[in-house]
Structure formats: structure tokens, C-alpha cells
Amino acid sequence: MQTEAPIQTLLSSLESFEKHDAFPQHAVHPFATAAPATCGLLQDLINTTNQLAHSLQTYDAAAQWTNAKLISLMRQHTAIEHASQSSARSVHHLVDGLSKRAGVAYGENIPLLATSIPQWCVDQVAAWGTSVGMETFKDESREGSFTVVLGGKSLVIDVDFVVVRDDPLKPVLKVANVKTANALLPPNSTSANGTPSTTSTLLDAFLKDGIERYCAEMQKDESARSSQRAASLRHDMLDHLKYLVLLDGLASRKDDGGIRWFTDIDGIWPVLNGVAKIEATISAAALAVPKAPLDILLLRGHALPLPYLTSPSISFLTHISPMSYLALMLDTQPNLPIGDDDPAVDIPVAQLKAHLQNTSAGVTIATLSLDRVSEAHLYLPSMSMPSDATRPTFALAPAAAGVDHTFPQLERTDAANQFSWVLDFTAGGRHTGVVMSQSRMKAIELVVNPLGGAGDITGVSDILSFGAGSWVDLLLNPGNTASPERYTSxxxxxxxxxxxxxxxxxxxxxxxxxxxxxxxxxxxxxxxILEVVREQCWLNEILLGAHWTPEGLKSEEEDVPADDTTATTEELQAVLSGTYVPRKIPVNVFLPARPPTDNLFELAPAAGPKIVMTSPERTPISGLVEISVTHDENRPRGIAVEVQGAMGCDLTPAQMEEICRRGGTLGLSGRVWASGHGSTR
Known part of the structure; x- marks a missing residue:
């Protein structure tokens, strides 16, 4: 017996819109993850509003408002309905808050007996394949080894395990080999039996590493083992298999790209890696060093391609903060060899990938993957104009200006199953995105849709200007709705x-x-796109180098006690001789706005982001010192520093650029003051 659906009332029709987080707190734009759901919810709200208006008009025309008993019953019914709706809303709010509370994660189920863990891990790998819709086969016929075969429409994954029984009470399961094959690829010419070719050795190594880490975590001693970590590794492997199943389904549609859905990333990576090698060589030559520093390479060249970093696709390391770069350098052994296919950077790519898999602090990574999109996201491929676009630029490798590649696309016939290649900055929703200013969001929109203008972003900004704060507030003070005019530090x-x-x-x-x-x-x-994001990240990291407080609130400046004593003759003489050391040096920091550009006819390269700092000259000289720090990919370190004033300063431009490179941009005014005329330091 089927249960009838509850009758929809005027009050219950608004129930889905009354949730505390039904609508996002921040502005929704085409490049937000919540754009499809929010646009759909807004359309539902419009439709519901029209239905409510029509229902109220109909009811008003039919009701007899002179009947006192009817009005009393309606008031009573409304009160009961309102109490019921309020109670349901409170329960939904409580359940939602409990389900989303931070720090709560259920760990992986782990057998109590160590002898059962190897078999358990093998069974888990087989269960992963079944849960994502793959056919699963286990071969346990050989003593001391297992084979798990996961099969899709054309993709086959063979996982070979071996069991080491040096300690009979604690056998150790190891992953001997992982091999992928695809029936759509032509037979391997070197194979005598004509078996299908492997899809990618990089994919094989990636899957093997993921399964190995899961098995290793499960087999650690109880004191060192983390069930939450094991559960996280299991979720990651499930996501990887789901993505491969998605590609497998698309590859079976020969008219929509076929095998290219599997081979396209592996085909374009050597080209991207070749460009990175050229840029690393030129960047190292500009500094007269054998290996290019990674942070400088990212400031001057294109994002570093890293295939199969966090998913069965390709990621791009866009920016790294000075603190993260220093931590990475301290963990890197000197004189490590560089792989034959790796760019000549001071941090080997293998160690870089291992570091990025364990931490995301201070780094900006964009991952290219196939995902479901909607009209709120999608821009047509025909709208691109690579011949007229000012981005990307090729300051280090002009010969690469002709490099281009179009990813396979689906025919837009089924709107419900529309997939597109997406550049993700959130690691699949695990992290927040990148704080961007409006002007750079416009620049990104012009990259993906040159003829579309910036109407969408501009329209959103017109609304924001009346209520929300600036992008600096979003970066430095995201939890506060107030928008201070200035910050101090x-x-x-x-x-x-x-x-x-x-x-x-x-x-x-x-x-x-x-x-x-x-x-x-x-x-x-x-x-x-990544050029624009790199510029914004460079500026964001500079501002995050200090602890900012809204002006007027208690801050660190109270740590410097006020000097209420009367000035002495010695202090006056120190001021006149230039040896007086003030308690504090006031520095005003400005972020010049980018000039507006014409969407179609402004083809001049856009100026890089700039930060300007002004401070008083060192006594006895009067006037101001103005320091401008600009991101300039044509400079050896990717940074240009200009100083106006600062009489007697003996810091060279190269020294100041190095100070900024190491995270000392906000302290540059003090360094210039210390090296000025009459310095005793």
C-alpha cells in the first residue's frame, strides 16, 4: 500500500526556503561550486512566489470574510500549522548542525586479529570496485598471493597482492603490481597474444600508491594506526574509481571522443612538461644557478603540471608561499638527482608531489577533471578567441605561444547529463577556494568568454557595493560582517x-x-586563468604576512608603551645627527586599483599587481619614502621594486627583490630605513 503524499499548503510550500543555510552567505557567481544549486533554488522560489500569489488571489475571491466562525477556525488552523512548521524547522536545523559538526569522523573498520588484516584489505579492494559499478573477480588459487580484477565497459584493472609471512602471527600484505588495460586501445605490437595496451604507466603507479598507503595504514601497530586516516584513504580510492568509471562510460561512446577521454591527459602532459623544462632552464640562467628556484619559476613561468597528484587527472601548482617554500627546502636533501623528464628545479618533482599530498597550507593547486556542470557554469567553446586574447603570456618561452590543445567535449544534447572539463581550486570541496578581487574575476571571464563581456560579475558587484566589504575584508576578516575602512598591524x-x-x-x-x-x-x-590566479595569490600572501586588526580596535600596537617623558637635549641632537631611533615607524599601505580595460579592443598586456608603501624619511631629512613592489614576470625573481626618496639607502634592487621574495615585503620600509643615511646598524 502506497502512502499518499502530504497535501501542500501555502505555508509548507515555503519550507524548503526557510533553512538557515538554504542560500549561500557569499555572492554567487558563475565560477562558484554552489552556482547550479543556487540558481535552481532561486528559480523554484520565483515559481513558488507566483503560485502563492495566484492562490491568495483565488482564495480572496472565493472566501466569505463576513463569517466570524470561519475566520476563527482559519486563525486556529494557521496557529497550529505555524507551530508544526516551526518545530519541524528547529529539528531540521538541529540535525543539520549535528551532521556537519567539525572534528567528527568515523574511522575504518579494522579486524582485531592481525592475521585477518591482509584478507580484509583484499576484500575491501574488491568491495570498492563493486560499489562503483565494476565487475569484480578475485583469484586466490596461488599460495601467498591474491589477484583482484576490476572490470568496466572497456577498462580493466588488475591488482596483484603478495603476503609476506616472516612472522606467522603478523603477515604483511604488499601490493606487487597494478596494471590497467583498455579494450578500446589497439593491441600492443610487442605482445604476442594481442592483449590490449595499458592505458598509462602513470595511472598504474598512482593507483598502486593509493592502495599501498591504505594497506600500510591498516597494518600499522595499534599505537600508530589511525582509523580516521585509513577511512580517508578509502574514500580517496573510491573517488578515483568513480572517476575512472565515468571516463569508462564516456569512452564507450565513440562519437563523443572515444578513447580520448582516457588518453588525452597523458598525451598533453609531455607538451606541458616540455614548456616547464624550457622555462626552468631560462629562469635558472637568469639567476646564474644550475636549478631554478621553484617559487621564482612559478612567479615567472606557467603553472607547474603535476599529473596524477591527487586524482586520476592532472594538477597545476600555481603558487607557493615563502613560508611553504622554506619548509619544503628544509625537508629537501641537497644534491638530489633530477629525473630525465623533470624540469630543472631545486626541489625534485617526486619529493614535491609527496609533500603536496600531505599538506596544502600555503600552496595553490588547480586540478583539471571531468565533472557535471550546468548552464550556470558553461561557456561555449566557440566563444574562445585565442588569437586576440592578451592571456596567456610567454615571457620565458616565446616559442610555446603556438601551443594549444582542445580537450574532448560532449555534444550538448542531453542537458541532464552534461559534463565538462573543470579547473577546481577546492580539492574536491575539501578546501575553500581562492579569494579574488572583482577586476581579476573579470580578467578570468574574458579568458574563458572574450565576447561575453563582464556583465555577470559587474552586476553582482553593484549589489555587493551596498552591503558587503571589499576583497581585502574577505581575505583578512572573513567572519566579520562589518567592513572597516582601514586595517592596522x-x-x-x-x-x-x-x-x-x-x-x-x-x-x-x-x-x-x-x-x-x-x-x-x-x-x-x-x-x-592560472596567470590571473597567480597574481592574486602573490598579493594575498603578502597581505597574510602580517596580523591585521580593524582600525580602532585593540591590537598589537599597545605592546609599544607610550612615551610621555619630556624631550631632552641629547634626543634633539640625535634627531639632528640622524641617529635617533623612533619607537615606531608609520607606514601607509595602498593597493592601487587596476585600470579598466576594453573587452574587445584593449589588447595591451595588463599591468601586474602592485602594493605601495609610504613612510617618513629618516631624520634629519624631511619628506616621504615611497616603495612600490610589483609582480613582474620579466624580472629575474618575478618581482620589481621601485623606491622614491630614501636618501643614502645602499640596498640594491636585487637585494630588495630578494627580501620581497623571502616574504619580507611588508618590512621593506624598515629595511630601507635601517640602511639609510646615518644608519648605525
Whole structure:
């Protein structure tokens, strides 16, 4: 017996819109993950509003409002319905809050007996394949070894295990080999039996590494084993298999790309890697070093391609902060050999990938993958204009300007099953995206849709300008709805080279957005987008180098006690001789706005992001010192520094660029002051 659906009332029709998080708190734009759901919800709200208006008009025309008893019953019914709806809403809010509370994760089920763990791990791998819709076969006929075969429509994955029984009470399961094959590929010419060719040795190694890490975590001693970590590794492997099943289904449709859905990433990676090798060589030559520093290469060249980093696709390392780069350098052994296919960078790619798999602090990674999209995301491939676009640029490798590649696309016939290549900045939703200013969001939109203008982003910004703050507020003060006009911070030199700097940042009047994912069609679009993101990340990391407080609130400046004593003759003489050391040096920080550009006819290269700092000259000289720090990919370190004023400063441009490169941009005014005329330091 089927249960009848509850009768829809005027009040219950609004129930889905009354949830506390029904609509996102931040502005929704085409490059937000929540765009499809939010657009659909807004359309439902419009339709529901029209239905409510029609129902109320109909009811008003039919009801007899002179009947006192009818009105009393309606009031009573409304009160009961409202109480019921309020109770249901409170329960939904409580359940939602409990289900989403942070720090709660159920770990992996682990057998109590160590002798049962190897068989358990083998069974889990087989269960993974079954759960994602693959056919599963286990071969246990050989003593001390297992084979699990996962089969899709054309994809076959063979996983070979061996059991080491040196300790009979604690056998150890190891992954001997993982091999993928695809029936759509032509037979291997070197194979005598004509078996299908392997899809990718990189994919084989990636899957083997994921299964090995899961088995290793499961077989650790109880004191060192983490069931939460094992569960996380299991979820990762399930996501990888689901993605391969998606590609397998698309590859079986020969008219929509066929085997290219599997082979396209492996085919384009050697080209991308070749460009990275050229840029690394030129960057190292500009600094007269054998290997290019990774942080400088990312500032000057294109994003570093890293295939099969976190998913069965390709990722792009876009930016790394000075702190993360230093931590990575400290963990790198000197004089490590460079792989034959790796760019000449100071951190080997293998060690870099191992580091990035365990941490994401201070790095910006974009992952290219196939995902379901909607009209809120999608831009047509025909809208791209690579011949007229100002991005990407090729400062280090002009010969690569002709490189391009179009990824396989589906025919747009079935809107419900529309997939597209997406550049994701959230690691599949695990992290927040990148804080972007409105002008750089416009620049990204012009990369993916040159003829579309920036109407969508501009329309959103017009609304934001009345209520929300700037992109600096979104970066420095995301949890506060108030938008201060200025921020202050006390910057102290780690080695006490100069007095504390009283930084005063003027917040720009420019809205901000969270960039999460972007649909792309060509490799040139990816390069162009990541150039814009790199510039924004460079500026974001500079601002995050200090602890900012809204002006007017108690902050670190109170750590410097006020000097209420009367000035002495010795202090006056120190001021006149230039040896007086002030308690604090005031520094005003500005972020110049980018000039507007014409969508069609402004083809000049856009100026890089800039930060300007002004501070007083060192006594007895009067006036101001203005320091401009600009991201410039044509400079040897990717940074250009200009100083106006600063009489007697003996810092060279190369030294100041190196200071900025190492994260000392906000302290540069103090370094210039310390090296100025009359310095005794």
C-alpha cells in the first residue's frame, strides 16, 4: 500500500526556503561550486512566489470574510500549522548542525586479529570496485598471493597482492603490481597474444600508491594506526574509481571522443612538461644557478603540471608561499638527482608531489577533471578567441605561444547529463577556494568568454557595493560582517634590524569573490586563468604576512608603551645627527586599483599587481619614502621594486627583490630605513 503524499499548503510550500543555510552567505557567481544549486533554488522560489500569489488571489475571491466562525477556525488552523512548521524547522536545523559538526569522523573498520588484516584489505579492494559499478573477480588459487580484477565497459584493472609471512602471527600484505588495460586501445605490437595496451604507466603507479598507503595504514601497530586516516584513504580510492568509471562510460561512446577521454591527459602532459623544462632552464640562467628556484619559476613561468597528484587527472601548482617554500627546502636533501623528464628545479618533482599530498597550507593547486556542470557554469567553446586574447603570456618561452590543445567535449544534447572539463581550486570541496578581487574575476571571464563581456560579475558587484566589504575584508576578516575602512598591524623585524613598523592598510573599494571552479576547453584557457590566479595569490600572501586588526580596535600596537617623558637635549641632537631611533615607524599601505580595460579592443598586456608603501624619511631629512613592489614576470625573481626618496639607502634592487621574495615585503620600509643615511646598524 502506497502512502499518499502530504497535501501542500501555502505555508509548507515555503519550507524548503526557510533553512538557515538554504542560500549561500557569499555572492554567487558563475565560477562558484554552489552556482547550479543556487540558481535552481532561486528559480523554484520565483515559481513558488507566483503560485502563492495566484492562490491568495483565488482564495480572496472565493472566501466569505463576513463569517466570524470561519475566520476563527482559519486563525486556529494557521496557529497550529505555524507551530508544526516551526518545530519541524528547529529539528531540521538541529540535525543539520549535528551532521556537519567539525572534528567528527568515523574511522575504518579494522579486524582485531592481525592475521585477518591482509584478507580484509583484499576484500575491501574488491568491495570498492563493486560499489562503483565494476565487475569484480578475485583469484586466490596461488599460495601467498591474491589477484583482484576490476572490470568496466572497456577498462580493466588488475591488482596483484603478495603476503609476506616472516612472522606467522603478523603477515604483511604488499601490493606487487597494478596494471590497467583498455579494450578500446589497439593491441600492443610487442605482445604476442594481442592483449590490449595499458592505458598509462602513470595511472598504474598512482593507483598502486593509493592502495599501498591504505594497506600500510591498516597494518600499522595499534599505537600508530589511525582509523580516521585509513577511512580517508578509502574514500580517496573510491573517488578515483568513480572517476575512472565515468571516463569508462564516456569512452564507450565513440562519437563523443572515444578513447580520448582516457588518453588525452597523458598525451598533453609531455607538451606541458616540455614548456616547464624550457622555462626552468631560462629562469635558472637568469639567476646564474644550475636549478631554478621553484617559487621564482612559478612567479615567472606557467603553472607547474603535476599529473596524477591527487586524482586520476592532472594538477597545476600555481603558487607557493615563502613560508611553504622554506619548509619544503628544509625537508629537501641537497644534491638530489633530477629525473630525465623533470624540469630543472631545486626541489625534485617526486619529493614535491609527496609533500603536496600531505599538506596544502600555503600552496595553490588547480586540478583539471571531468565533472557535471550546468548552464550556470558553461561557456561555449566557440566563444574562445585565442588569437586576440592578451592571456596567456610567454615571457620565458616565446616559442610555446603556438601551443594549444582542445580537450574532448560532449555534444550538448542531453542537458541532464552534461559534463565538462573543470579547473577546481577546492580539492574536491575539501578546501575553500581562492579569494579574488572583482577586476581579476573579470580578467578570468574574458579568458574563458572574450565576447561575453563582464556583465555577470559587474552586476553582482553593484549589489555587493551596498552591503558587503571589499576583497581585502574577505581575505583578512572573513567572519566579520562589518567592513572597516582601514586595517592596522605592528610589524616587528625578526632580527631587530629596525623599529617596529606601524602598518596602516587602506581597504580598496572593490568587491571580492571566492573562486572555486571554472569550466575550460583548451590548455590556453588554463594557462590564462592560472596567470590571473597567480597574481592574486602573490598579493594575498603578502597581505597574510602580517596580523591585521580593524582600525580602532585593540591590537598589537599597545605592546609599544607610550612615551610621555619630556624631550631632552641629547634626543634633539640625535634627531639632528640622524641617529635617533623612533619607537615606531608609520607606514601607509595602498593597493592601487587596476585600470579598466576594453573587452574587445584593449589588447595591451595588463599591468601586474602592485602594493605601495609610504613612510617618513629618516631624520634629519624631511619628506616621504615611497616603495612600490610589483609582480613582474620579466624580472629575474618575478618581482620589481621601485623606491622614491630614501636618501643614502645602499640596498640594491636585487637585494630588495630578494627580501620581497623571502616574504619580507611588508618590512621593506624598515629595511630601507635601517640602511639609510646615518644608519648605525
Amino acid at each position: 605592528l610589524y616587528r623585524s625578526p632580527r631587530s634590524l629596525h623599529p617596529p613598523l606601524q602598518l596602516r592598510l587602506t581597504s580598496p573599494e572593490e568587491p571580492g569573490f571566492i573562486l572555486e571552479r571554472i569550466p575550460v576547453h583548451t590548455i590556453r584557457e588554463i594557462w590564462g
